[in-house]
Amino acid sequence: MxxxxxxxxxxxxxxxxxxxxxxSVDRRPDVPALPGGRVGKGLVIAEGVLxxxxxxxxxxxxxxxLGVDKRLRELADDLMDPSIQGAPFFRASAEVxxxxxxxxxxxxxxxxxxxxxxxxVAEVIDHARTIAILEGVNDHENIGSIFRNAAGLGVDAVxxxxxxxxxxxRRCVRVSMGHALLVPSARFDNWPWDxxxxxxxxxxxxxxxxxxxxxxxxQAVDAAKVAFLVxxxxxxxxxxxxxxxxxxxxxxxxxxxxxxxxxxxAAIAFYERVRSGTMDA
Amino acid sequence: MxxxxxxxxxxxxxxxxxxxxxxSVDRRPDVPALPGGRVGKGLVIAEGVLxxxxxxxxxxxxxxxLGVDKRLRELADDLMDPSIQGAPFFRASAEVxxxxxxxxxxxxxxxxxxxxxxxxVAEVIDHARTIAILEGVNDHENIGSIFRNAAGLGVDAVxxxxxxxxxxxRRCVRVSMGHALLVPSARFDNWPWDxxxxxxxxxxxxxxxxxxxxxxxxQAVDAAKVAFLVxxxxxxxxxxxxxxxxxxxxxxxxxxxxxxxxxxxAAIAFYERVRSGTMDA
Numbered sequence: 001m002x003x004x005x006x007x008x009x010x011x012x013x014x015x016x017x018x019x020x021x022x023x024s025v026d027r028r029p030d031v032p033a034l035p036g037g038r039v040g041k042g043l044v045i046a047e048g049v050l051x052x053x054x055x056x057x058x059x060x061x062x063x064x065x066l067g068v069d070k071r072l073r074e075l076a077d078d079l080m081d082p083s084i085q086g087a088p089f090f091r092a093s094a095e096v097x098x099x100x101x102x103x104x105x106x107x108x109x110x111x112x113x114x115x116x117x118x119x120x121v122a123e124v125i126d127h128a129r130t131i132a133i134l135e136g137v138n139d140h141e142n143i144g145s146i147f148r149n150a151a152g153l154g155v156d157a158v159x160x161x162x163x164x165x166x167x168x169x170r171r172c173v174r175v176s177m178g179h180a181l182l183v184p185s186a187r188f189d190n191w192p193w194d195x196x197x198x199x200x201x202x203x204x205x206x207x208x209x210x211x212x213x214x215x216x217x218x219q220a221v222d223a224a225k226v227a228f229l230v231x232x233x234x235x236x237x238x239x240x241x242x243x244x245x246x247x248x249x250x251x252x253x254x255x256x257x258x259x260x261x262x263x264x265x266a267a268i269a270f271y272e273r274v275r276s277g278t279m280d281a
Numbered sequence: 282m283x284x285x286x287x288x289x290x291x292x293x294x295x296x297x298x299x300x301x302x303x304x305s306v307d308r309r310p311d312v313p314a315l316p317g318g319r320v321g322k323g324l325v326i327a328e329g330v331l332x333x334x335x336x337x338x339x340x341x342x343x344x345x346x347l348g349v350d351k352r353l354r355e356l357a358d359d360l361m362d363p364s365i366q367g368a369p370f371f372r373a374s375a376e377v378x379x380x381x382x383x384x385x386x387x388x389x390x391x392x393x394x395x396x397x398x399x400x401x402v403a404e405v406i407d408h409a410r411t412i413a414i415l416e417g418v419n420d421h422e423n424i425g426s427i428f429r430n431a432a433g434l435g436v437d438a439v440x441x442x443x444x445x446x447x448x449x450x451r452r453c454v455r456v457s458m459g460h461a462l463l464v465p466s467a468r469f470d471n472w473p474w475d476x477x478x479x480x481x482x483x484x485x486x487x488x489x490x491x492x493x494x495x496x497x498x499x500q501a502v503d504a505a506k507v508a509f510l511v512x513x514x515x516x517x518x519x520x521x522x523x524x525x526x527x528x529x530x531x532x533x534x535x536x537x538x539x540x541x542x543x544x545x546x547a548a549i550a551f552y553e554r555v556r557s558g559t560m561d562a
Contacts, residue, residue: 145542148542153535154535216556218556258433268548268549271553275499
């Protein structure tokens, strides 16, 4: 095995500080760092065997693991991966682990990675055919679900406009089943003006909205390259973002009901691309 | 106003017992009652203005409310509804309310209803064109999301096979945005044999499964009446249930990804009925 297994008996051991107080709002290790090294450590935390496996396969290369012996054995093959050579596996009892992370962790294993340099919008849209663009989506579970749905339904990238939560927060990574680490993503520097970059690259910009002037979704996806814009439940997309798009599309809804959850609406849009066969056009 | 407003200053006041300890596993008032009156009170609890409004509009007629003054004012018109004549509105401060229910309740208002007599499968499928049938779905949030998606996408009823959680638990009602009280639902007495009742009523039974022998979803929904069978994430539908269906249908997925969340998969199936125009066939 390429990882070093190190037994941890003392919950206060500073070697496991990267896994400490995971539920703490300000001390958790995955609070993003600001320029100059201020605020958080800016780590990314994967939890559970499946998500740790996907972290190892991603560009978020883990530098350390913490887990119980059972999970160490389940990950034996994955821990042979050359990319993580020398990364320590801190082995602890479930009780010691609970004291370190601050709660009982059912999944029994964690991986920690430093954030690599961010990707640019230009990098992630290169060769992409279908993209999701989020505006104002500040719920980690919704962002995680969107990554999961994107991976499952063949979407090539997820882009973040203004007002979105951190897509690398532990809960988001977990809900995404690790796909937040695998599906390429980037943030717009200048929202929404940088949407022009997508139009310059022949993307059709499709705003998902139940509002006036929208066409049924199935009429909007017939283009070689499509970018779906989705906004948060409640406020939806800003009028500015919708004006910057090429077409407004709606999911046909029953009268007297609310809009769908944003991740569900995105999944239906992704499905429509797959179903209509336009994804590979 | 038809409701009586009663101010509650003492959190121990027995008149608000129907709202007490909402997070308690065994004492919460919405634990189902068993025959003979054993176990729970079997109430249904709605929380938040929107869900309380939908409860008033449903057959789950509330017999009492608990809320802060602000929510009382917001509900003033709804509380004029003749169906709830004489139901008391217990008005309390946010602090007293928190002591009663056991936690701080952001939404600020609750309604409590006794469970009316259950509907039969035969009753809820009468006049229905599209139905969702759940097997082994034991996650309250997933069930709530399925009700919300059913309401939004024109599904007429939700039926429960073996192994499903209580669809009238508070969290389920909340996640459903109250549609768990409005979309007709029923439980099968003899699962899966009672599926014959649907076939006798000319429903095509479509099992959603990524497994072998499945056709693309879009090829499976072209019938006047369709019932979609969905199973829990992970185990999926039982082989017995799938054998009892007419066709197995899959949502086209990318290789190397997991199946979609069950509520998301159901939403895509419902959407396919709407999109293809077969819902009104």
